[in-house]
Amino acid sequence: MNDFVDRLLLQAEQCRLMGSPLTGALLEGAAGDMRAGGVVADLVAPSLDLPAGAVPSLRFAGALHRLVLEGKAPELALHYPSVGGTAHVERVWPAAARACREHLPELQERMTHSVQTNEVGRSAVLFGALGMIPGPVRLLEVGASAGLNLRCDRFAYVTGDLVLGDPSSAVVLEEPWDNEPPVRHDVQVVERRGCDPNPVDPTTADGRLTLTSYVWADQVARLERLRGALDIAARVPATVVQSGALDFLTRELAQGRDDVTTVVWHSVVWQYVDPAERTAVDELLHDVGHSLVRISLEPEPRSYAFRVHATTYPSGRRVHLADALGHGPPVHWTGATIDV
Ligand SMILES: C[S@@+](CC[C@H](N)C(=O)[O-])C[C@H]1O[C@@H](n2cnc3c(N)ncnc32)[C@H](O)[C@@H]1O
Structure with missing residues (x-):
């Protein structure tokens, strides 16, 4: 006690x-x-x-x-x-x-239910990184929770006089980057799929209540972002299947696609995946044989630093793309780029 x-x-x-x-x-x-x-x-x-x-x-x-x-x-x-x-x-x-x-x-x-959050601010990382990739993107999110960040292209990102993403969006991230991403293409997400062992359906009243209840009640800006993203989720479909990372990626990556760039994204998930599954996912991405990009926002072990990495396959070349805070902004880009 x-x-x-x-x-x-x-x-x-x-x-x-x-x-x-x-x-x-x-x-x-x-x-x-x-x-x-x-x-x-x-x-x-x-x-x-x-x-x-x-x-x-x-x-x-x-x-x-x-x-x-x-x-x-x-x-x-x-x-x-x-x-x-x-x-x-x-x-x-x-x-x-x-x-x-x-x-x-x-x-x-x-008290028997686990804490389940979905942090919309992390889209500031994902959207900036996707802007380094030309052409259409197939977005696969591991540990997607309610899949809100699968809609990152439907949020507005205000940077100086520019508004990127969807200027009419109910989610507005003001100055999410403290320097410019080194490359900026239009972001085109043509497929949105994710997995989570404990997915939340953002289109149901219970799912919305669950996600809102775990945001601290005096963090009004986070709540506003979440509420805006829940409204968008009701209009912009994305699939989040109940599955762990390895099973999901094994299924999704079984066939490559030449017409789009496949992006595997995860944020603040890796610490929850057991080490054997992590290793198996790393091997799968190396061995899958067709080109893809992995983008991650994860805390450094035993520190409060959150790093953004991009790894391109099949080469396995990994670059340190940016630093961010746990909830996303402000994101500081290192100047590294993603070579697709
Ligand atoms: C802190 S939450 C982050 C959710 C979301 N990525 C975000 O940034 O808002 C961690 C998520 O990882 C999921 N998770 C736990 N074990 C997993 C596994 N083996 N494979 C995929 N996701 C997992 C949890 O269910 C939870 O939704």
């Missing part, structure tokens, strides 16, 4: 550092409540054995946010900017504790 309190406090600190004082206050309040044997001790009792990687603290924050989004906790909602409230970090916990008492079995059930 002390372990769980420590995890709540550590995650509270991380949330504050990552720009969510509201989630920080909620998790700190929950830690104090649990230490005092309050409702949180009962709420998390069935979840005490969850591994740290399952981020039970964020499951808890997401479960509370879901109640608010569903209109089931009106007093708590007053503190949630995601529904028009004002984040009073010093006063939020008592309202949250009352919501926990009123909805205990429901919150316990939600």
Whole structure:
């Protein structure tokens, strides 16, 4: 139990550092409540054995946010900017504790669901990289979640006086790059397919609620991007199949296509794929025999640095394309280019 309190406090600190004082206050309040044997001790009792990687603290924050989004906790909602409230970090916990008492079995059930996010800002990386590839692209995303980034060409990217992508888009990324990508072709995505072992359907009310609930409620810009992308997903189809990376790529890459460039993209996925599957995917891409490009945005091991790489096959030549933050912007291009 002390372990769980420590995890709540550590995650509270991380949330504050990552720009969510509201989630920080909620998790700190929950830690104090649990230490005092309050409702949180009962709420998390069935979840005490969850591994740290399952981020039970964020499951808890997401479960509370879901109640608010569903209109089931009106007093708590007053503190949630995601529904028009004002984040009073010093006063939020008592309202949250009352919501926990009123909805205990429901919150316990939600704690059994894994955290599932889809970060639209990462399209700033993907779109900039796709702009280095001439001609039409077949986009295959591994670990796509709800597949929102498969629609990256339908978002607007404002850079100086220019608007790239779709200027009429509900998703607007303002100055997502802190320098110019070295090459800029028109981005033409002609096929959008992805996989995820735990896909979310962004066209259903439940899928939209799930994705929204895991965005921290005081991060209004992220919520706006997400809501815009959910609207676009309802109009622009993309397929996300329930599958791991290796099975999906084995099926999709069985036949090459000469008329398009095949791009395999993944962002903040590799750490969740087991090492044997990672190696098998690396080998598959090398051995597949037809040309393709892999673009990745992944954290460097044991650091907070997020690097963008592009690897072209069959040569296997890998370049460091850019550096970014975990949620995408600002992206800094290194000047390396993708040779297709
Ligand atoms: C942090 S989320 C990132 C989602 C999305 N790529 C994004 O950037 O918003 C990690 C995703 O990897 C997926 N994942 C976990 N294991 C996987 C595997 N073996 N193959 C493919 N995806 C996997 C998870 O289900 C989850 O959707």
